[in-house]
Amino acid sequence: MILKQTHNTPIAAPQFSNMASALSVFRVFKDNSVYQMSDLLSFIASPSHERDEFLTLFSVQYINVNNIYIKQIYS
Amino acid sequence: MAIATNILISQRSLAGNPVIAQLYAGANASKRYRVYRNNSLLYEGLIYSLTDTYTRVDISGLFSDQKINAGVTHCKIVLVTSINQNDVESDATDFTVYGGGISKLLQRSLISTDIFVEKLKKANNNFFLTTRTSDRIIVIPEDELMPLSFYGAGMKLTVKADGLLALVNDYSTETDETLKTWDFATIRSSYMESRNQFVSVFDIFTDTSYSCSVVITQAERSTDFFLKFRNSWGAWDKIGIRGDVDYAPVFSEVTKTNKWDESVNSFITTQKRKELTNTLMATTGYKNSDERLLLLDMLFSSEVIFIAYGNEYTVNVTTDSSIFTSTKTDPQMLNLKLELKDTDEFYNPILMDKAYKEVVTADLKNINANGATIIT
Numbered sequence: 001m002i003l004k005q006t007h008n009t010p011i012a013a014p015q016f017s018n019m020a021s022a023l024s025v026f027r028v029f030k031d032n033s034v035y036q037m038s039d040l041l042s043f044i045a046s047p048s049h050e051r052d053e054f055l056t057l058f059s060v061q062y063i064n065v066n067n068i069y070i071k072q073i074y075s
Numbered sequence: 076m077a078i079a080t081n082i083l084i085s086q087r088s089l090a091g092n093p094v095i096a097q098l099y100a101g102a103n104a105s106k107r108y109r110v111y112r113n114n115s116l117l118y119e120g121l122i123y124s125l126t127d128t129y130t131r132v133d134i135s136g137l138f139s140d141q142k143i144n145a146g147v148t149h150c151k152i153v154l155v156t157s158i159n160q161n162d163v164e165s166d167a168t169d170f171t172v173y174g175g176g177i178s179k180l181l182q183r184s185l186i187s188t189d190i191f192v193e194k195l196k197k198a199n200n201n202f203f204l205t206t207r208t209s210d211r212i213i214v215i216p217e218d219e220l221m222p223l224s225f226y227g228a229g230m231k232l233t234v235k236a237d238g239l240l241a242l243v244n245d246y247s248t249e250t251d252e253t254l255k256t257w258d259f260a261t262i263r264s265s266y267m268e269s270r271n272q273f274v275s276v277f278d279i280f281t282d283t284s285y286s287c288s289v290v291i292t293q294a295e296r297s298t299d300f301f302l303k304f305r306n307s308w309g310a311w312d313k314i315g316i317r318g319d320v321d322y323a324p325v326f327s328e329v330t331k332t333n334k335w336d337e338s339v340n341s342f343i344t345t346q347k348r349k350e351l352t353n354t355l356m357a358t359t360g361y362k363n364s365d366e367r368l369l370l371l372d373m374l375f376s377s378e379v380i381f382i383a384y385g386n387e388y389t390v391n392v393t394t395d396s397s398i399f400t401s402t403k404t405d406p407q408m409l410n411l412k413l414e415l416k417d418t419d420e421f422y423n424p425i426l427m428d429k430a431y432k433e434v435v436t437a438d439l440k441n442i443n444a445n446g447a448t449i450i451t
Contacts, residue, residue, distance in 0.1 A: 010292045013217040016273040041264060044273060047218055047297040068212055069290045071276060 010069045014044060014055060017075040022058070029054055081154055081166045082108075083129065087191045090141035091176015091307070096152055097129035098122050107155040109164065110134055112148055119155070138172050143377055145174040145204055145224050145309035147252045171252055173226065174309035175204070198230055198281040204308035206372045208365055211287040216294045216315060217275075219301070220260055223289070224310040227255040231282040234262060236274040241266045247282070259289055296360060299384050302392065302413075304376040313382075314373060317360025318408060320383070325352045327418075351422075353415035355381070355390075361406035370409060381413050389416040 016022045019037065026040045027033045044051060058074040065071060083097035100106035105123040109116060118137050122130040134152075141148060149171055153164040177190055185193060194209065195202055201211050204224040208214065213223075228249040234242040234257075242262055246255070259277060267273050275291040300316040327350040333342040362370065373379060374392060381390045390413045 010214045010290060012275040013291045013293045014273075015275050019267055019271050019273055022273075037267070041267060041273070045217060045260070045263070047294040049297075065276075069214070069276070069292075072293075 009067060012069055012071045015071060015073045016044065017073055022074070025057055026054070029057065082152055082168045084152060084168055084170050085189070087171050087173065087189070089176045089190065090135060090138035090172050090174055092135065092182060093133045094135040094138065094172060096132045096134055098132060098154065099129050100124045102127040109153050109155055110137055111151040111153070117150070141172060141174045142176060143174070143305055143309055146254050147226065148172045149251065175307055177307070195226055199284045199286055201287040202226070203287070204306070204310040205312065206306040206308065207312065207369050213287060213289045214292055215289065217291050218294045218297065219313045219315050220291060221311050221313050222256045222258040224254055224256045226252050228252045233280045235278050235280065236266055236276060237272070239270060241277060259291065263291070300357065301382040302373055303380040303382055303387070304373045305378045306372050307375065312369070314366070314369060315360070316357045318358025320355055320357045323354050323356050325354050327351070348420045350418045350420055352418050355413040357411045357413055359409045359411060361408055363406045367407065367409065381415070390414060391416065
């Protein structure tokens with residue numbers, strides 16, 4: 001789910017609190033155990049429908065930072 | 076008139092704005108002056124003064140090549156006197172010229188200060204060479220992220236994410252100004268390798284206080300089309316085109332020539348190959364007010380590059396100026412006309428088909444000399 005912007009508060013790009021564990025999920029998601037951290041980095045740093053599907057596999061925490069921006073942290 | 080110095084010039088100036096040198100020759104007197112750039116003679120000029128006052132000279136024309144490029148040039152201006160048929164230089168005064176420029180409106184509002192004190196060298200502020208915003212929170216969509224430049228001499232800077240150290244750069248002992256660049260995509264990657272976390276917000280601090288933050292935001296819609304351009308500071312920036320991009324080429328007028336045809340013993344009319352201007356009509360997608368002003372800076376730029384599927388094409392960009400008369404704050408879509416700088420006389424589908432062919436090739440099985448195998 002993507003939070004709609006309210007009063008033009010920007011939403012920071014997805015953050016991950018544990019990349020090692022995200023890599024395991026990524027390899028299963030892509031059905032390819034050869035993928036490395038650089039592949040995961042390239043994938044999550046670029047917007048795509050596939051990334052949106054990948055993000056649904058994680059729990060997400062939204063943090064409003066002083067109404068300046070909203071962090072979304074996936075774990 | 077009693078004067079303290081024969082040359083008055085700002086220590087720091089922008090190449091796109093007036094670089095005023097005030098030179099004193101005396102009443103009813105002339106004086107030669109020389110301008111050096113990086114210790115090479117750039118220009119020699121002459122002033123003549125009727126009165127016992129300074130003569131103002133705008134030497135910004137000597138730095139027109141620096142108007143569009145970020146960076147620093149170290150210069151010197153001297154007065155020249157002929158003594159016994161020898162040129163003797165005196166009153167040597169160093170000054171620095173920085174790339175880019177600011178608007179006349181901003182110049183007027185900075186009449187008692189300057190842009191270096193207010194922004195470019197103000198450590199507890201947004202000192203980056205970006206025209207996205209002057210706020211201390213710099214919001215950049217994730218697919219528009221470009222390296223951010225700044226003038227860092229004399230600063231000690233720390234970058235943190237979630238309170239943890241990401242980068243330290245100590246330029247505090249540097250006295251000669253140079254252009255620095257931080258690539259936040261690389262900083263993000265290094266932070267991930269060292270801390271096992273992927274972050275999108277970076278806070279920048281000087282050794283005494285908080286400066287600003289870079290917030291990498293989620294792009295609302297992915298795109299393969301971007302406009303990369305040199306902003307008013309002379310640094311590169313990028314805008315995503317998230318609407319439609321349509322190819323709408325424009326042919327030149329037909330050029331006809333007469334040619335002698337021996338078979339009919341008469342002149343015939345032939346036409347040369349026409350020239351084609353590759354024109355694209357693009358819709359930007361919804362842009363908020365900050366983004367529309369960034370588009371304005373892009374339209375000012377003399378260097379704009381259209382990026383399509385990773386390929387770069389130099390373009391001229393125009394739009395209907397009435398789109399900027401709106402005072403609405405709601406996001407709006409803007410129409411742009413992109414003209415590729417190359418005109419063509421020949422067509423080849425290679426570029427158009429490239430993306431498609433790469434996909435098809437990956438799916439084909441082996442085809443041997445005895446006939447094609449069945450493609451599954």
